[in-house]
Amino acid sequence: TATANQIIEVTAVNDAPVAVDDSYSVAEEGTVTLTPLDLDSDLDGDILTIVSINGIPLTPGTAQTINVLNGTVSVSDTGVITFTGDTDFNGTVIFPYVITDGTDTATADQIIEVTPVNDAPVAVDDNYTVSEESTVILTPLDLDSDIDGDILSIVSINGTLLTPGTEQVITTPNGTVNIDAAGVITFTPSDNYNGTETFAYVITDGTATATANQIIEVTGVNDVPVAVDDSYSVAEEGTVTLTPLDLDSD
Structure with missing residues (x-):
């Protein structure tokens, strides 16, 4: 008899990364920092990066502002991502993001619950x-x-x-x-x-x-004048000057 080995070289193939939805809560008109990669993973241990947010490609090292339904996403030049809801909006905001391991991509959502706060009334003169x-x-x-x-x-x-x-x-x-x-x-x-x-x-x-x-x-309306009786004294066959208006008023 004779014995030999079968030697099989299994060549690596890239495994796509796994993107997982992230959930946040923020008060109406507040700002929250987003961390899309926190729950994402790659079986091969590849470094993950964000390719796009809400369909807008990201440019590393460049500050960007991205409009989403009912809010705005801001990306700083250092990669810090924040979300601010539209004025007076409260409710749920959902938008997608795409990640890559350098070869393959995966997509998940950022889900943000914007909780209401009371708005002061407006009083008008x-x-x-x-x-x-x-x-x-x-x-x-x-x-x-x-x-x-x-x-x-x-x-x-x-x-x-x-x-x-x-x-x-x-x-x-x-x-x-x-x-x-x-x-x-x-x-x-x-x-x-x-x-x-x-x-x-x-x-x-x-x-x-x-x-x-x-x-x-x-x-103003016209007020009726007030007439007051006037009294005088004069000697018999004398003369006296009358001043009827002296005590009257309006």
């Missing part, structure tokens, strides 16, 4: 016109808004806190604000006042507040 000694209904919330859709309420008028469901009378520099139990707000200028009356009010969305002004133009 309101303008009214009313005649002297008349009353006007005020509607402070008419022009105000809240991007989150929160219900707005009035916290205070001219520094006085409001109590819902309670009648209140608030003094302003040149008039009076009356609030009935149903929340109807009226302004009455002081007697004989005409000019511009301005006072602040504060609103809330339940969390944040905003301040604006109620601006009321009080137009």
Whole structure:
């Protein structure tokens, strides 16, 4: 008998890298650092690099800005990758990235949960016109808004806190604000006042507040003059000068 060996040379072939989805969480309008390669691997131990993000090829050593749906990805010249959501956006952002081991590529997603934060309401000045000694209904919330859709309420008028469901009378520099139990707000200028009356009010969305002004133009009206009796004394057959207007006023 005789014995010999079968010698088989198994030549290496490249194994494609494995890309794994990455998940992150960031507050609305905040910024988060992305680390796409953290969970990725290569069976052959090859060094992995990122080829593209959201279809945009990366250029090593060059700062880049990449637009994605509902946000922006920034890549620094040193390779640091960050994501910032669009203004007032909250929800889930997903975009792909591609890696390579120098030969083969693989694709996975960056998944970013953008959590909502409260946006402060926007209060806008309101303008009214009313005649002297008349009353006007005020509607402070008419022009105000809240991007989150929160219900707005009035916290205070001219520094006085409001109590819902309670009648209140608030003094302003040149008039009076009356609030009935149903929340109807009226302004009455002081007697004989005409000019511009301005006072602040504060609103809330339940969390944040905003301040604006109620601006009321009080137009003048003619006031009836006041005539006052005049008294004189004169000797019999004498003469006296009369001055009827001396005590009268307007």
